[in-house]
Amino acid sequence: MRHSLNKLAILLLTLLLTSCGAYFNQPTTPQDARISEKTQVTRTLETFPLPADPIVVGVYNFKDQTGQYKNVENGSTFSTAVTQGATTILIKALEDSQWFRPIERENLGNLLNERNIIRTTRDEYRTTQNEPPKRISPLLFAGILLEGGVISYDSNILTGGVGARYFGAGTSSQYRQDRITVYLRAISTSTGEVLKTVNVSKTILSQGVDVGLFKYVNFQRLLEVETGFTKNEPAQLAVQEAIEKAVEILILEGLKDKLWATKSGPETDQELIAAYNLEQEVENATGLYERAYHDHDYRHTASGGMGVAFIDGDYTTGVIDFMGSLGYKYRILPEISIGLQAQIFKLNATSDNIKWWLSESAQVEYNILPHDKLAPFIYGGPGLVLFADDTEEENLSRWDAFFKLQLGAGLEYAFSDRVSLVAQADWNSVFSDKLDNFIGGRRNDFYYNIGIGINYHFGSNKTKLKHKRK
Template identity: 50%
Template sequence: MRILTYVSLFMFLFLSSCSGFYNQPTGLQKAVIGEGTAASSLLKNLPTPKEQVVVGVYKFRDQTGQYKPQENGSSFSTAVTQGATSILIKALEDSKWFIPIERENVGNLLQERNLIRSTRQEYNKNANPNDPQLTPLLYAGVLLEGGIISYDSNIITGGFGARYFGAGGSVKYRQDRVTIYLRMVSTSNGKILKSVYISKTILSQAVDQSLFRYVNFKRLLEVETGYTTNEPIQMAVSEAIEKAVESIVLEGISDGILMTDDPKEKVEALLEKYKEDNEIADNSKIYNRILDTKRASFGVELSGGAALINGDYSSPKARPFAAAGIKLALSPSFLLSASTNIFALANKNSIDTSYVSLNLNTEWILLPKDKLSPFIYAGGGYGFNSKAENNFTKVQFGAGLEYLPTRNLGIRIFGEYNISFSDNLDYLISGIRDDYYYKFGVGLTYYFGKNRGN
C-alpha cells in the first residue's frame, strides 16, 4: 500500500511537468524557417501603399553596451543581438511600404561596382560604346535611425514553493525588458518626420518538483523533475522592431506623410485601433499597470456572507446575511452608497433572530486606477427586527479588496464592524456595554454610466 502511494505521488509529480517533457530535444533537428512574432501578422496586414518609399538604414544597433547578466563570474556575450539592422530591413521589406537599399555595408557594394567597371574596361576593349553601363544606385528618400537603447534585467522576479515531508515543488519567474527607438528622417532637408518608442518584456520561468522519502529501512526514494523556459531575446527584439515599423507607417498615414490606396473605412478602422493602443500606452505605467479610471458613475451591488454577534451571551453562532444597494461616485476615489441588509444574529442555546438595517456609507477606493484595490468605508444606519420591534441606531466601518475583471464588474471581499447604540440586540440587557456584531462577506458590483473623470 505504501509503495502504491509513492508510485502515485511520483506519477503526479511527473504528469504535472509533462508540458516540459512533451518538447524534449531528444534528437537532431533540421533547419527551419524562422518563427514569426505576434507583430509579424499585423505588419503584413498594413494598408497597401500608394507608392513605396526608398529607405536607407546605415545602422540600427545595440546602444546599451550591456553584457549578459550572470550570477557567478563575468560574461563577454552581449545581452541583445548585434544584428538589429538586419532585423529592421526584414521588417521594412515585410511591411510592403518600403524599398530597403544597402547602406550598412555600402563600402562593399561600391568596391564591387568598381571591380565590375575595371573588368569591363580591361577585357572589353572593343566593346560598343553604346552598350548599357552599370545602372545608377538608388538613393534614399528617407533614412531610418535609432537603436536598442535599453536592456533592463530582473525588473520583476518572484516565485512560489511548498514542501511537505520531503515532497514538494516550486515555480520561479523573472522578467526583463528591452526598449528601442526608431525615427524616420527626410534626406531632402534632414527633418525628423516621425519618432516612435517601443518596449517588450522578456519572460523566463523555471518549474521543478522533487520527492525525498524513506520508503523502508535503508531504502531511500528520491525523484526530481522540472524544466526551464526562456523567451528568446532575438524574438523579443524582432517583435519590438516590427511593432516600431507598424507604428511609423500608421502615424505616417495619419499625418499625411504616407499615402495609401486602400478603402477609407479600412484605413480609419486601423487608425482607430492604433489610437486606442496609444491611449492605453499613455495611461500605462511599468509592470503593465493601466492607470485610467475604472469605475463608472453609478453602481448596483449585491453581497452576502455571515454575521456574528458580540453581545451578552457566550458562544455566538455565525448566521447568514444578504444585502443590496446602490452607489454614486463623487470622484474616482470616493463613493457614496446606500444599502438594505437582512441578517440574523444567534447564540448557541439562546437567541436566533432576524434583523433588517438601512445603511449609508462613504467609501474610499485607495487605488482607483488599478484593477485590484483595497477600500475602506464608514457610515451610519438604522436597524429593526423582523417584526419592526427592537429598533436601534448604529455606526459601522469596514475594509476589503475589490477586483475588476471588466470595466463594469467588481468582485469584492470585505469585513465590517457594527457598533449599535443598544444593549438589547440579543434580548438581554446586562452590564454597561452595548451589543456589537461583525459581518464578513463577498459581493458583486455592476458599474454603469460615464466614468467620473481622472
C-alpha cells in the same frame, strides 16, 4: 511506499498537464538547422495591403544603445544582453512589409569599393582604346532615412513564484520578466525633418517548474525523485518582434498623416486607420505589467449588494444568514471616496435566537489601484446598529441602538466605465455584549459581513479632474 508514489504521480500529472508543451519537447538528439521562426507580427506584415508606391529607404545603423550586458550569478561577462544585428532585422522587416525598398547603407564603403573595382576592370580590359567606357548603373538614393535603435533593456521587472511541499513531496514554479524597448524614426532626406517617431516595448519571459519527492519509504531506504524544466524566451525573437511591430506602426502612422497610401485606395486606408485607432485606445488604457487602466471621471457611485452575515458572540452555535445592502459614495480623489451604507441582515446566534438588524455606516474608502480594472480597496468608519425585530427580548428591546466601528476590504472589477462588480468583507464591533441577547464575560460581540454587489458610477466632472492632473 504506495502512498508516496501516489502523491508523486499526482504531482507529475499536474506538471505535465500545465506545461506539456515544454515538457514533452525536451531535446534528446541534435537538431538540424531550420528556417528562423516567424512571429505573429511577421505574418501581419506579410499580409499587409500593398502600397501605392514602395518607398526607397536607407538604414545606416539601427544599433543597441542600451550598453547592457547579460546577467550572471557569479563573475562578469562581456556578452551583450541585446543582439548586435538589429540593423539586419530591421531591413528584413522592411522587405517583409513590401512597403519599402531598402538600399545598402550599413556597409556603404564596401559597396563603393566594389563599384570602383568594376569600373577599373572595365577600363583595363576595353577591346580598343577608342571604345567608350561602360557605365555602371547609378545608385539609388533614399527618400527617407530610418534611424533609432534598441534604447532600453530592463532586467527583472517582475519576478515571483509559487511552491508547496508536504511530507517530502513538493512542486515549485518561478518566473522572471525582462523588457526591451525600441524607437524608430523616419527622416526626410530632402528637408531633414523627422516625419514620424514610434516606439514599441516587448517583454521577455523566463520560467522554471520543478517537482520532487524526498522521503524515507522504509527503514534506511530513501526515495528521491526530481523532474522539471526551465524555459527562456529568446531575446533575439523579442527584438525581432519589437522591430517588426515598429515598422507596422510606422506604416499606419504614415497612413494617418497621408505621407503614403495603399494601392487599394482610400477605403482600405480608412479601415487600417480605424483598426489602428482601436488598438491605440486599448494600449493607452494598459500600463506596465499589462495592467488595464481606465480613467475615473465619475464623481458619484450608487451600489447595491447581498451576501451573508454571521455573529461572533458568546454562543458557539452561530450560523451564516442573509445580508443585503445599499450605498452611495462621492469620489474626492481617484483614490479616496466618502459615503454612506445601509444594511439589513440576520444574526443567527442559535436556532432559537435569530434576529433582524439594521445598520447605517459612514465610510471612508481608499482604492489602492484606482486606474486598474481590477483594484483592491479598504474602507472603514463609524455607524449605528439597530435591533429591528418585533419581539421583545430579555436584554434587547425593539429599536435598541448600538454604536459600531466597521473595517473592511474588497476587490472591484470594472466591466465598463460606469458598471463594476464588487466583492467585499468587513468586521464590525458594536462595543456591547448584548448583540446575541446574552451577557457573559468581558468580551464584546462582533459580527462579519461578506457579500458581492454592483456599483454604478455617474455624474462625470472631467474638467475638474483634468485640472487636478495638470
